Amino acid sequence: MDLTEKKVTITYDPDLTGPRSLIKRIQESGRGSDSYGASLYVPPRRRESEQQEEVRSYRNQFFLSCFFSVPVFLFSMLLPMLHPYGNWLDYKIYNQFTIGMLLGWILCTPVQFFIGWRFYSGAYHALRRKSANMDVLVALGTNAAYFYSVYVMIKGLSSDKFDGRDSFETSAMLISFILLGKYLEVVAKGRTSDALAKLTDLAPDTACLVTLDSDGNVIAEEEISTGLIQRNDIFKIVPGSKVPVDGTVINGQSHVNESMITGEARPIAKRPGDKATHVGSETALSQIVQLVEAAQLARAPVQKLADQISKFFVPIVVLAALITWLAWLVPGEVGLYPKKWIPKAMDVFEFALQFGIAVLVIACPCALGLATPTAVMVATGKGASLGVLIKGGDALEKSHKVRLLFWFIELCS
Template identity: 60%
Template sequence: MASRAFLMSCLRAEGFSRDLSPRPRYPSMPRYPKGAAAVSAIGCGNDVEAPPEDRRTAMFSVIGMTCSACAGSVEKAIKRLPGIQNAAVDVLNNRAQVIFYPNFVSEDEIRETIEDVGFEAALIEEDSKEASTLTCRLHIKGMTCTTCSNTVESALQSVLGVRKAIVALATEEAEIRYDPKLVSADQLMKQVDETGFEAILITTGVDRNKIQLKIEGVRTERSMRIVESSLQALPGIEEVDIDPILYKVSVSYKPDQTGPRNFIEVIQSTGSGRFLATIYPQGGGRESHKREEIKQYYQSFLWSLLFTIPVFLTSMVFMYIPGVNHALDTKVVNMLTIGELLRWILSTPVQFIIGRRFYIGSYKALRHGSANMDVLIALGTNTAYFYSLYSVLRAATSPNFESTDFFETSSMLISFILLGKYLEILAKGKTSEAIAKLIDLAPETAILLTHDESGNLLGESEIDSRLIQKNDVIKVVPGAKVACDGFVIWGQSHVNESMITGEARPVAKRKGDSVIGGTVNENGVLHVRATHVGSESALSQIVRLVESAQMAKAPVQKSADRISKYFVPLVITLSLLTWLVWFLSGKYNGYPKSWIPSSMDSFQLALQFGISVMVIACPCALGLATPTAVMVGTGVGASQGVLIKGGKALESAHKVNCIVFDKTGTLTTGKPVVISTRLLKNIALHEFYECVAAAEATTYNIQYLDAS
């Protein structure tokens, strides 16, 4: 099959069609379109725009692509055909969009060309509804358990125009596919806010390049509006969004017409040198929120511990110390002791100030007819606290009532839960480290070459790699990473593309060959012209693929979500039943009186069992185990060069009993490694290693000189 595809591609390159009959390399003269369409179609005069009716857009399904290198080969093959204005291949959705002139090339010929490259292709007759949908992503703050995520997901799916909504608790993100004609991203965020959570927009789903700039030197809102007007006057600008509080400008643009360096120049020229524009720090919004949330939980736990430890000591430890015990048992009013009064005072701020987040979460959940983990915590701790409060007040007003309090139960429960929340949010933060490692594969800086109109080199400068624009010429020195996707216009070298292809052996590159951003230049200097920057780059597509995989729900996770929906009401019911059974058993002598501690009665013992059932049952473990495992699995796989398409693939992996690799070098690093040494002559080991190092350094220099 591969040899047949190779043969057909060679025949097509020589001008033969699929039926092996010769075809002309260029269309006959009568088939040329007239006027501007003819000028644009044959690639001359790009300033002249062809009439839209002369062009056609077709969408093809391409099956078999596994990486951006496959997409690049398909795109290159399509663009070689005559009459192709543009071609874009989406490896994530296995699709190719082609803009072409039907007078020069047909849809069948495009499909045959894709098949000749070695992939299955079919023309897609897109449904108008599906073609008009967008996919946006939101960051949702305040979710604590699976019930919260299910509530948000149900609220989003009830919105008119939403085709599908997925809310992931582990990543605290929502992915919504919606019809922009019926609903907007702002309305989706408002819907999330109405459920009691805060939504932050990550992407709107519109296929566009976007960059955020920080402006310094702007002092008034009028100056910000002047900057906005100056940016909107540039060609290729689609949208400008200004945040006057953070002095941040978000610009959506067409990379074929403009770029971030143009924005910085316009902003600085607008202020006559008073304004300074720089790229906004990466990950500002979500990362700062995550750090702040970790800090809040840590501080809350420390404050809770500060009050809880004395409560624990006075109720569990000091009672066995003779002198201290007598002081704590001293009566204040009637039967109210100093120890009970201290525990009441110390546990109150833990219950109502430090633990107020659980009251807020409970209110939000109950307001929308659902019950989450906060409801369980609030019920359990309030039951223990208010029963203890009743006991204390009864002791203070009655001369014969011996009280028993559970203040240590409520305060210690809140402290332990805050500790668990702190550890949980730390774990969730670490699961996204794989995404950060993928992003770090791209170099931070690049060497930009400037040329005059004749093509002569004027100079070079080091810039931020995010400032690279289309058609820029980038210099890549030996040992450096390629800063963007493009093709070589000068020089020759070997590039390590193992991060994309899995092949450990470096690939030779010379003039005309394509290179991928993030790959490593082994030797030789290359001049690369940028073709894909920003979100269009192969590395950005890999990051999006991993993010989509982490959002996808495994089949077992869907089952867990269904169970957790009824989990909290079931736990409350079981807790009440537990209390009732133990209380009735104690009242009717269902168990020996010796089971009841001396400081309790049957009612208090039953109450303690009921509280234990209510608080110890947590749906978080049920709802977080699977998504966290999926996040860790896909993230670690991506950092090792293995891309996994979601939890369904991971869940099915246990059925695999045979793996076939189609490339040599995939399982090896491509570099020899010394695993053991053996000395056949008496010599000091450190002297032997010095000789080996000297010989290796000399050999490397000789090889380098030979290669040059």
């Protein structure tokens, strides 16, 4: 019992009683001003509320990231090409330290360490498990770009001949693009949840409960909420109306549209004796929703493959960055390429470091890690809205064979 929120939790045997009987007894227990009111509490779907909060969180973070990263992009990539409008960015504050560097550092720092904190957290937990995921790669790539840019900024402050270029826009825009991908992913999940909600909405909100006498004649009819239907209740279904729960036909006959469950386009005749006695979460409709939700949480074989690849992908990327750095460092030290390729006041080590960092940055976004879960979520949700149940990622991957099967059947006929 929760007196603060005025809630009571009751455990009962559904074969003997139900919520309607309990509510009726509570209401009858009081007299006059001491009478009690009671109603059935239907908690909101936890997944939907969490989904909305996740969508709101990623949306706010993406827009906040754009607030800082878009100006950095404009200052670094667009305005310098629009002479004379971007000339003020090259104004030297001290030595080779310019206004453009200062603005890039000021705007990029919140994106890197505050908005992008979730990637640090994800990378930390992954490394604690002795594994590597996309968060590790994002943290490596963006930090490499950011701290190299800080190094360029410090070198510009200390030298009047340094001709290096910062990459603050790369770090900020990478985080913004990845947050955009995450936002699109959770939005796709939200649309899938909407499709599942449409399935739930197929059940009517009310049902016509009837009371029979000893001879089987109807003596009373009452419209009640579907959630208050109990086992062994008798209710009336008029032609054209929806069936609220699974049950047994005891009198009369008609046709029922079962295309949502069986795929049969024609209405199916129902007569006394046809039955499926379940209520609440045990009904066929509720089980369909539960199966689709479970299928969405199941990982597809290609997603498992992506998880396995990511364990080796990150070390390979780091190794490739080191090899690239050495591939430019060693030839530069022995003079295999012209010294004029190296910017002013920059040595061979710094010049080679640029290429190694470029490898980390380019490998940062992992398309497979974003695309696979989104594809499973969208496909199962779309199937649910069309009345097609996809039991998991494995079945989804094999669905491309269905067209060949239909073609073979048509050929044989």
